Amino acid sequence: MKLNRLLYLTFAVGIISSIVLTYFYLLQRDFTKNHREFLISISNLENSQSDLNYLILENSLYAYQDQDKISQSIQDLQDKYTKIEASAILKDKNYLSIRKNLELFKERLTKNFENIEEFQMLNAGIKNSLVFLTRHVESSVALSEEKNIFIQANQILKHLNDAVKMQDLDYINNLNVTLTSDSPNQQMQDFINTFNAHAMYLVKRYPAFVTMTYKVTHSDIYLLMKKIREEFSLLALNDFKALDIFALIIFSVFLSSLLAISILFAKYLKENKKLQETTKSLEYSLTYDMLTGLxxxxxxxxxxxxxxxxxxxxxxxxxxxxxxxxxxxxxxxxxxxxxxxxxxxxxxxxxxxxxxxxxxxxxxxxxxxxxxxxxxxxxxxxxxxxxxxxxxxxxxxxxxxxxxxxxxxxxxxxxxxxxxxxxxxxxxxxxxxxxxxxNFKKSVQENMETLEQIKVAIQTDCIIPFFQPIVNLQSAKIEKYEALVRLKLPNGSYLPPIKFLDTAKKSSYYYDITKIMIEKTIKVAEQFPQYRFSINVSMLDILDDEITSSLLSSLKNNLRVSSRIDIELLEAEHLNDLEKVKEFVQELHKYGSKILIDDFGSGYSNFSYFSDLPIDIVKIDGSIVNEITTNDRKLHMLKSIHQFSKGMDMQSVAEFVETREIALLLRDIGVRYGQGYYFSKPLQMPLVSDEVII
Amino acid sequence: MLKYLTPLLIITIVYASEPISPIPLERGVHIKKALLGKELFFDTMLSKDSSTACVSCHDVSSGGADARVVSEGFEGKKGNIQAPTVFNAKYNFKQFWNGRANNLLEQADGPINNPAEHNMNPKSIEERLNASAKYKQKFQEVYGTSKIEYQQALEAIVEFENALTTPNSRFDKFLRNELQLTSQEQEGYTIFKQLGCITCHNGVNIGANSFQKMGTFIEYNSNTSYPDRAEITKNSEHKNVFKVPTLRNITLTAPYFHDGSVKTLKEAVQVMSKYNLGQQISEEEADKIVLFLETLKGEKPFVMDMF
Known part of the structure; x- marks a missing residue:
């Protein structure tokens, strides 16, 4: 079981057992109280009954007595009985038999009260006569004459009194209670008559009186009360037993919930320890490397x-x-x-x-x-x-x-x-x-910016071709223009290709740029029929079918100028498919285009191209050209390339012609074309006049 | 010989301590309630034709009983028994001649509903009382409730009756050792005991604590039909058995006995002697007993002087 669920369960058991415990406490308290109250009431009733009995006995012995005590005692008995009848414990149906017995008891009680009334009547009459007779004998003047009668009367009176005192009829049984005298004295005869009348009255009443006294003082009320008490105790014993069992159960539940709590607590301590260990190792692993301890x-x-x-x-x-x-x-x-x-x-x-x-x-x-x-x-x-x-x-x-x-x-x-x-x-x-x-990070940032610039430039028609003249050194005339791409910035300045072309090459915009350059150059070529125009294409570009087909279809669509459009091929590091380049070059040749090798003499310049590709013109790299006047080795390299070109029936173009000195030297060497700042920067439009002064 | 024997005889009869006790002096009465009860006790509004009040038959200005042989109630109807005194009734062990009421509250309900007496019912009484601004205010003062209930009226009357005690009779003072009775009065009391009267007339009310037969020796008028104990117990032996009447203020409550057949106290003593002793007592003895009985006249109940 999960700890949580066990916890809730224990909590619930705790609450329930507390409620049950409280309930049990109240139950047993009420029961004990009611039980005690009932027994006390029964005791009180017994006491009252004893009091009444005592009073009755007293009354039977005494000549006269304050009978208020008896009526008060009866009232008391009745009150106590009423109290028992209302006992809370009797509402329980287990005590139905007690209630039935109580009803029987009430009947007996009422009967006894009736008997007491009867007793009181008999008693009053008897005592009345006894008291009267005593005085009668004592005060009779007539008796002074006849002592016999006096003694006889006293004896009878004594027996009558003893019979009452002993509650024994033997004192008067077989006793002649009547006096007789043949005295002619009328007073004497009157005395005897009265005496006899009362004596007879008493003898006649005595049996009923003794019986009634016995009945009243020996009523089975006591037995009945005893029976009720015993039966009640027996019933209560069962209830007490039930309470005991109940208490035992509750105690067990209580103990087991205590035990559960202890177990939970132990479990909690254990879990807590585990948790602490986990936390510790977690903390360790957050700080330390597990493998090396570093x-x-x-x-x-x-x-x-x-x-x-x-x-x-x-x-x-x-x-x-x-x-x-x-x-x-x-x-x-x-x-x-x-x-x-x-x-x-x-x-x-x-x-x-x-x-x-x-x-x-x-x-x-x-x-x-x-x-x-x-x-x-x-x-x-x-x-x-x-x-x-x-x-x-x-x-x-x-x-x-x-x-x-x-x-x-x-x-x-x-x-x-x-x-x-x-x-x-x-x-x-x-x-x-x-x-x-x-930090390359900067260039990455710049790349992103450049890409954005390219994107904007394409959208706003700001990819612009500039044109640098290529001069025939021998005739001092411009014969061709190299189209060089520029990116016009919103502020009106122009970005050279070195600033954006590498970035463009890594994106899909490169294709767009190439396409724009071809289209725009063709348009300019239409305007300037006196010149040839060359467009830069990387050998890698040629592997891209989209670019080649675009270029070829442009040439095809502009047949009037396509013979004047040349392609400057830039060497690439890993050119795997030379065959494809060859096919493309052959296609171009069909339109009259010429093929130039760009920047020859730098990078990966590879002579094998010349054997495999039908190259028309070699462009000698600027890093050689711009030092020919100062560096003999470069001059020698230039001359060698020139000689090689001549031998291969290719024309050559020297790039980076930046001084007149270089231009003149090139012309002397016999290099056919020159291109560079000495003649002109790249221009927005080709010059109308082809004249140059060297 | 007689001289030696007499003390012996007297010793052989066991006498108890004095079997009569004085009326307690403490009042223990709710005065306001008792006074409200007094008002009701005197009010004829409690009878159907507004002719009869409690006081009509219980003359509390005198002995609390009726001077007539039988009382007259609703439309002059006659009662069937002589009205007993209402004084010291709280000490009676039961109420009515035949004890059919266990207490005053039960008793008070009787005459009010009796067609020959007040001829009323609880509902009408409540209506009448609630219609009275005076009673509304007084009940409000006593019970704190705005609606008067029949039971409240009965309780007030009972409280008034509880206040109708007559303490400090000469005899009570004698019992408390506050005075000496005259020798004749003392003699009367002794004769009262020696003749056995005391066997029935004892306790605080000198009677009224047991049922006894009128005529234990000689049968008393047997062909009458007074509501006696037999009416309750259905036992023919109980013919002419009545609650023993109190002897307090007995000089004020003539005529005597349940049938009101005797007008003077002396005659009543003689009649009792005849029927319960079977003997005519002497004039002298009767006179002495009457002298004793006269000492039982108590003070006027204090509540009678309060309004």
Whole structure:
């Protein structure tokens, strides 16, 4: 069961058991109270009955007595009975038999009260006569004459009194209670008559009186009360037993919920401990690298954010992937651990630094407020030491080299990474300090801007061809124009191709630009029938069917000018499909176009083109031309290319003709065409006049 | 011999302590309620034809009883028994001659509903009382309720009756040792005891604490039909059994007995002697007993002087 659910369950059990406990407490309290009250009421009733009995007995003995006491006692008994009848406990149907017995009891009680009334009547009459007789005997003057009668009367009176006192009829049974005298004394006869009348009256009443006294004082009320009490106790015992069982159950529930709470608590403690451990390891993993025990990248980022003058060395193992591939990850991991130890031991004497593993095979060392040069020297020394160190992994001896970037310029990690990339790319050094100038990020930004400029330029018709004249050095006449692309900026200035063409080449706009250049150049060529025009196309462009078909269809659609449109081919580094170029060139030849090789003598200039491609003209690279007057080797190169061209029946064009001196030398050498600032910058429109002065 | 024997005889009869007790002096009465009850007690509004009040038959200015043999109630109808005194009625163990009411509250309900007496019913009484601004205010003062209920009226009357006690009779003072009775009065009391009167007439009310037969020795007028105890118990033996009447203020409550057949106290003593002792007592003894009985006259109830 889940801890949560168990918790709720325990909570619920706790609440329920508290409620039940309270209920039980109230129940047993009420029951005990009612039970006690009933027993007390019964006791009170018994006491009252005893009191009444006592009073009746007293009344039966005494000649006369204040009978208020009896009526009060009866009233008291009735009140107490009423109270019992109203006992709360009798409302319970378990005590139905008690109620029935009580009803029976009430009947007996009422009957007893009636008997008491009867007793009182008998008693009053008897006592009346007894009291009267006593006085009668005592005060009779007539008796002084007859002592016999007096004694007899006294004896009878004594028996009558004893019979009452002893409640025993034997005192008067067989007793002649009548007096007789033959005295002629009328007073005596009157005395005897009265005496006899009362004596007879008493004897006649005595049996009923004794019976009634006995009845009243020995009524079965006591038995009935005893029975009720016993039956009640028996019933109550069952209830008490039930309460006991109930209490036992509640106590068990209570105990088990206590137990559950204890278990929960123990469980909670255990879970808590586990949680603490997890938290600890989580915290550790947030700060430390699990493999090497060094700090991790997150920690470095944190430390960097706190540091005022950070300097970072980022170390990358060269070819770590190969080590992993060849020896397996285990060895790779062991190597990383060893390197971590090595770094620690090497830097032991340094102050204020931390070592991190950034992930993979990258480590970093963060110095605080350290001189750039000192840091760089540490990097150099580390690189050397690692290179010379033999890492022993099992029986395997490994030599590794590392690249280390040193950086103290924000953003720290990014710049260090960039420096590392440069190291990997250039491969001529293994330690590099980052400088602003290394930042390509800027050009990326610029690229984005340039792309935007290109996009806008295409949309607003700001891709403009400029035209630089190509002069026949021998005739001093302009024969051709090279169309050079320019991007007109909104501020009216023009961007040269070097500023945007490379960017354009990496985008789909390049195609648009080429297309625009072809169309616009063809239009200008229509206006200037006296000149030929050349358009720059990279050999890579030719591999692009879209560009070639576009160019060919433009030529096809403008047959009047297509024979005057030449193509300047720019060499490309990896030209795989020379055959395709060849086909294209042959297509162009059909329209009368001529093919130029651009910038020959620089880059990857390859003579093989000339054997495979039907080249018409060679353009000698400016880096050769502009030094022919000062550098003999360049002059020799120029002459050689010129000779080669002549031999191959190709014409040559010298670029970058920037001085009259160069122009004259070229003419003397016999180079046919010249192009450069000496003659003219690229122009927005070709010149109407073809005359130039050399 | 007689001289020696007499004390012996007296010793053989066991006497109890004095079987009569004085009327308690503490009042324990709700005065306002009692005075409201007094007003109702005197008000003929409580009878159907506004002719009869409680006081009509219970003359509280005298002995609290009726001087007539039988009372006259609604439309001059006659009662069937002599009206007993209302004084000290609170000490009676039961009410009415035959004890059919257990207490005063039960008793008060009787005459009001009796066709021969007030001939009223609770509803009409409530209507009449609620129509009266005077009673509305007085009931409000006593009970704090705006609507008068029949039971409240009965309770007020009972409270008035509770106040109708007559303490400080000469005999009560004698019992409390506050005065000496005259020798004749003392003699009368002794004869009262020696003749056995005391066996029935005892307690605070000198009677009114048991049922006894009128005529234990000689049958008393058997062919009468007074509402006696037999009417309640349905036992023919109980013919002429009545609640023993109180002897307090007995000089003020003539005529005597349930049938009001005797006009003087002396004659009443003689009649009792005849029927319950079977003997004519002497004039001298009767006179002495009457002298004793006269000492039982108490003070006028205090509530009678209050308004």
């Amino acid at each position: 700090y991790n990248r997150k920690m470095l980022e944190e430390d960097l954010s706190k540091s005022d003058f950070p300097h970072i060395l980022v170390i990358d193992i060269n070819g770590f992937k190969d080590i992993n591939d060849v020896y397996g990850n285990e060895v790779g991991n062991a190597l990383l651990q060893d390197l971590a130890q090595f770094l620690k031991s090497e830097l032991l004497h340094q102050a204020d630094f931390k070592i991190y593993r950034l992930g993979g095979d990258e480590f970093a060392i963060l110095f605080e407020d350290i001189d750039k040069k000192v840091a760089f020297n540490i990097a150099l020394s580390l690189e050397q030491k690692i290179m010379k160190h033999i890492f022993l992994i099992g029986k395997l001896e490994l030599n590794i080299t590392v690249s280390i970037a040193s950086n103290c310029i924000s953003p720290m990690l990014e710049n260090a990474d960039m420096a590392l990339k440069i190291i990997k790319k250039e491969q001529n050094k293994r330690v590099l300090a980052y400088k602003e100038s290394l």
